[in-house]
Amino acid sequence: DTGVSQDPRHKITKRGQNVTFRCDPISEHNRLYWYRQTLGQGPEFLTYFQNEAQLEKSRLLSDRFSAERPKGSFSTLEIQRTEQGDSAMYLCASSLAVQNSPLHFGNGTRLTVT
């Protein structure tokens, strides 16, 4: 068990640029989640996949955000035309598709939009 891996750890970008983050879940986990955490707040749910299917999306996920999990393994989260308000820690988590299976979180990608 190598844990949930996220890349990059840090990303600094200028407003208006596009960014993409990657998440590699624990290999046997078929559920994958994206959360966003801003300073002084708890993580907020963005979206969730079971295998390659995106099953839930939060209203926080504006049309500038898109997440994919094409082969049911790793996932990418893309933010287009970044805004300063997008600056946050983006956390990925994974779990088994079993009732009561806990989420395992990665260390996150910290995005700074200048």
Place this chain on the structure above:
Amino acid sequence: AQSVTQPDIHITVSEGASLELRCNYSYGATPYLFWYVQSPGQGLQLLLKYFSGDTLVQGIKGFEAEFKRSQSSFNLRKPSVHWSDAAEYFCAVVPSGAGSYQLTFGKGTKLSVIP
């Protein structure tokens, strides 16, 4: 509206002292309950969880939590705090029987430990 409240933003305790972090929830039915810990710049680590049964649950690192239905609370406790426990602690819930694990987190309590 469904919500999770952690009333204490920041708590400071001396090493060796006992600790209690408060968590209250507002849901129509008893949700599943969790406590996570986050060290600076890191992701979240699960300390313990409650789904049903015994209302006192044991977790990792010597933590425990007690579910009190009458108070809609799930407070985290540790009898003797270590300097390495300094971190941010998050209470989280998900509606019981939900098809997904859309966790709702509180805003967190930052714990500082005085040597």
